[in-house]
Amino acid sequence: MARTVIDGAYIATVDGSSTEHATGYIVIRDARIEAVAAGRAPSDVVDGAREVIRGDGLLATPGLVNTHHHLYQWLTRGYAQDAILFDWLVSLYPAWSRIDADLVGDGALGAMAVLARSGCTTVADHHYVFPRGGGDIVGSIVDAAQTLGLRLHATRGSMDLGASDGGLPPDFAVETTAAALEASADAVHRYDDHSFDSMVRVAIAPCSPFSVTTELLRESAALARDLGVRLHTHGAETVEEEAFCRERFGMSPTDYLESVGWLDEDVWMAHCVHLSAGDIARFAASGTGVAHCPSSNARLAAGIAPVRDMLRAGVPVGLGVDGSASNESGQLGSEIRAAILAARLRDGADALAGRDALRVATMGGARVLGRQEQIGSIEPGKLADLALWRIDGVEHAGIADPVAALTLGAMPPLSRLIVQGETVVEDGDLVRVDAGEVARGVSRASRALADRL
Numbered sequence: 001m002a003r004t005v006i007d008g009a010y011i012a013t014v015d016g017s018s019t020e021h022a023t024g025y026i027v028i029r030d031a032r033i034e035a036v037a038a039g040r041a042p043s044d045v046v047d048g049a050r051e052v053i054r055g056d057g058l059l060a061t062p063g064l065v066n067t068h069h070h071l072y073q074w075l076t077r078g079y080a081q082d083a084i085l086f087d088w089l090v091s092l093y094p095a096w097s098r099i100d101a102d103l104v105g106d107g108a109l110g111a112m113a114v115l116a117r118s119g120c121t122t123v124a125d126h127h128y129v130f131p132r133g134g135g136d137i138v139g140s141i142v143d144a145a146q147t148l149g150l151r152l153h154a155t156r157g158s159m160d161l162g163a164s165d166g167g168l169p170p171d172f173a174v175e176t177t178a179a180a181l182e183a184s185a186d187a188v189h190r191y192d193d194h195s196f197d198s199m200v201r202v203a204i205a206p207c208s209p210f211s212v213t214t215e216l217l218r219e220s221a222a223l224a225r226d227l228g229v230r231l232h233t234h235g236a237e238t239v240e241e242e243a244f245c246r247e248r249f250g251m252s253p254t255d256y257l258e259s260v261g262w263l264d265e266d267v268w269m270a271h272c273v274h275l276s277a278g279d280i281a282r283f284a285a286s287g288t289g290v291a292h293c294p295s296s297n298a299r300l301a302a303g304i305a306p307v308r309d310m311l312r313a314g315v316p317v318g319l320g321v322d323g324s325a326s327n328e329s330g331q332l333g334s335e336i337r338a339a340i341l342a343a344r345l346r347d348g349a350d351a352l353a354g355r356d357a358l359r360v361a362t363m364g365g366a367r368v369l370g371r372q373e374q375i376g377s378i379e380p381g382k383l384a385d386l387a388l389w390r391i392d393g394v395e396h397a398g399i400a401d402p403v404a405a406l407t408l409g410a411m412p413p414l415s416r417l418i419v420q421g422e423t424v425v426e427d428g429d430l431v432r433v434d435a436g437e438v439a440r441g442v443s444r445a446s447r448a449l450a451d452r453l
């Protein structure tokens with residue numbers, strides 16, 4: 001059996017006791033972590049290893065988990081630069097409704113390449129635009145993840161509430177309720193793998209209260225529970241969404257989503273910026289997860305999510321980049337610092353500690369995706385998804401605390417990204433694909449999409 005040893009790194013395990021080793025070693029056997037311990041690796045561990053990675057100058061953390069993204073938006077960055085959510089959506093729907101499986105594949109490769117190079121090992125994607133004749137879009141996202149070697153939680157999203165029925169999206173961008181449900185079930189049957197070391201899971205994800213019907217929310221919940229997969233949507237993102245729900249349904253977004261069966265431990269929602277204390281208590285009691293997307297919320301001036309209060313109440317919280325059209329950076333590693341800064345601007349210096357932010361980005365995300373037994377921490381028996389950050393360069397050398405180098409400093413260069421025991425990024429470069437090729441593909445696809453308008 002193939003054994004890899006990481007020897008002499010600073011290790012932040014993010015286990016239940018927040019164990020850290022100033023000098024430690026990690027043993028990987030095939031796809032799993034076999035051991036993690038303090039000190040230098042003993043010679044009998046090193047002997048016969050397929051590879052020994054020198055850990056000096058490196059910080060080892062669990063691979064980061066991205067809990068919310070729209071990978072296809074990689075092709076529509078730089079538009080509607082100064083708009084709030086609803087205006088931004090309305091200006092982008094025409095472009096998005098002209099995508100197809102080939103274009104989405106190019107965009108997904110670009111978006112996931114950048115995620116991988118910023119420490120992300122598991123990607124949750126929320127895809128909700130399915131133009132007629134657009135081909136197998138979920139399939140092209142799965143292919144892109146497999147090409148790069150990343151773990152994927154694909155969600156089959158949907159919109160069925162067009163403008164003529166009082167929704168936000170134009171009628172040409174939506175599907176029928178029946179078509180959306182049928183395609184969601186089909187995506188689960190085709191691509192969902194529920195094994196322990198699954199590289200692809202599928203969830204069902206109607207887009208938002210202002211773009212889907214009540215029927216689709218209810219039926220999607222029933223379908224997901226029937227199929228044993230998770231549920232995802234956007235919730236409580238902006239004050240305009242709150243006004244929409246109060247006017248149309250006579251209640252807040254959280255009350256509305258609860259009324260259709262969407263507060264439960266198999267659900268995670270993006271944003272949750274505008275939650276009351278009572279909402280937070282209900283999220284905690286039900287185990288409903290939150291994908292916190294600080295940069296996107298700032299870009300669209302949506303507000304700052306109450307992360308301090310959610311964590312204190314026990315709400316499962318993970319980190320998300322969100323779609324690249326509202327977060328052109330697309331990096332997950334730098335969202336850790338963004339989360340810390342945003343939380344402190346909102347709630348003060350003790351709102352979010354660096355190590356708590358690292359936990360949100362790893363174990364928090366794993367819990368939100370229902371993968372806490374398999375990923376999110378460096379512990380024997382878990383899958384070997386690891387990020388090795390170089391912290392001895394000029395940006396980080398001398399920072400008193402290696403974890404602060406990652407959480408408060410500039411995002412460190414990535415020495416290695418390991419997924420399922422295999423190296424995916426080495427010295428900042430993608431191992432399985434040529435980054436220049438990916439970039440050229442993104443340029444071509446972005447131009448092709450713009451030309452369709």
Ligand SMILES: [Zn+2]
Pocket residue numbers: 068069070126234270322323
């Ligand atoms: Zn989103």
